[in-house]
Amino acid sequence: MKISVEDFFNSQSVTWGDQYQSQKAFKSRKTIALHFASRFQDGSKILDFGCGSGEIAEFLSHKNLQVTGCDANQKMLDLAKKRENQNFTCFQSSLPPFPLEPRQFDGIYSLSVFEYLDDPNIFFREFSRILKPGGTFLFTVPDMRDEFRIRETKQAKLARNPVVRVFLKFFQFLEKYLFTFGISLSKFREFPLIGRAFVQYEVFKFLNISKNRFSPSKWKQLGEDCGFDVESIPNSNGPLLTLVFINKVGS
Numbered sequence: 001m002k003i004s005v006e007d008f009f010n011s012q013s014v015t016w017g018d019q020y021q022s023q024k025a026f027k028s029r030k031t032i033a034l035h036f037a038s039r040f041q042d043g044s045k046i047l048d049f050g051c052g053s054g055e056i057a058e059f060l061s062h063k064n065l066q067v068t069g070c071d072a073n074q075k076m077l078d079l080a081k082k083r084e085n086q087n088f089t090c091f092q093s094s095l096p097p098f099p100l101e102p103r104q105f106d107g108i109y110s111l112s113v114f115e116y117l118d119d120p121n122i123f124f125r126e127f128s129r130i131l132k133p134g135g136t137f138l139f140t141v142p143d144m145r146d147e148f149r150i151r152e153t154k155q156a157k158l159a160r161n162p163v164v165r166v167f168l169k170f171f172q173f174l175e176k177y178l179f180t181f182g183i184s185l186s187k188f189r190e191f192p193l194i195g196r197a198f199v200q201y202e203v204f205k206f207l208n209i210s211k212n213r214f215s216p217s218k219w220k221q222l223g224e225d226c227g228f229d230v231e232s233i234p235n236s237n238g239p240l241l242t243l244v245f246i247n248k249v250g251s
Contacts, residue, residue: 005116005209013075015184029056029111036109036138037063044106050113051090054080061088096126103132110139115212124226131247142213143241156207171201219243
């Protein structure tokens with residue numbers, strides 16, 4: 001099954017915002033964002049890279065931060081723009097350089113985005129450019145030390161099975177067909193049979209585009225190579241790894 005990151009998030013855009021109410025993993029993003037926000041004074045300038053439909057950016061904009069959102073997906077960004085206010089604006093961009101000034105931001109956060117990027121290094125270097133010296137960059141990626149991620153790796157291998165491939169192609173066709181009518185497959189999640197199949201399809205689809213599944217030490221090395229100091233790597237505490245880089249360029 002071949003699917004692009006754009007196709008994946010186009011299909012997710014219909015129900016993306018709803019997941020902040022129903023999915024534990026999405027709810028935890030606000031907790032991470034709050035911890036991040038506690039590092040800054042009122043009025044600090046923050047970039048939300050991969051802002052999606054804007055829930056987290058809008059949330060932080062009400063914490064007296066000046067938030068700029070950036071996302072590559074236009075459907076997601078259209079939703080985010082509906083949330084804009086005097087402390088939150090957003091723009092569309094997929095690759096650096098971004099239309100942003102050097103040393104513009106006090107902080108940058110990016111939640112569950114870097115696993116999808118073709119070349120994380122070019123984004124690290126761009127963030128080093130637009131962050132102030134000593135600025136903070138926080139991001140989350142899959143923690144490959146966690147048992148859940150180990151199981152995902154096994155599932156990814158299963159997707160190569162010919163029978164599984166037929167299943168995936170059928171659901172991919174069905175998803176595209178329904179999407180032309182503005183219907184998301186997730187609407188059928190509660191149906192006993194198709195619901196279970198849909199969940200498995202979503203897992204395979206996600207694993208197809210989640211390509212940057214590095215060890216913590218690998219992420220640390222990439223950051224250091226691009227001009228960051230790296231705060232201590234936390235012990236494994238679930239499927240997400242939260243990393244904090246400090247910009248040392250010009251400091």
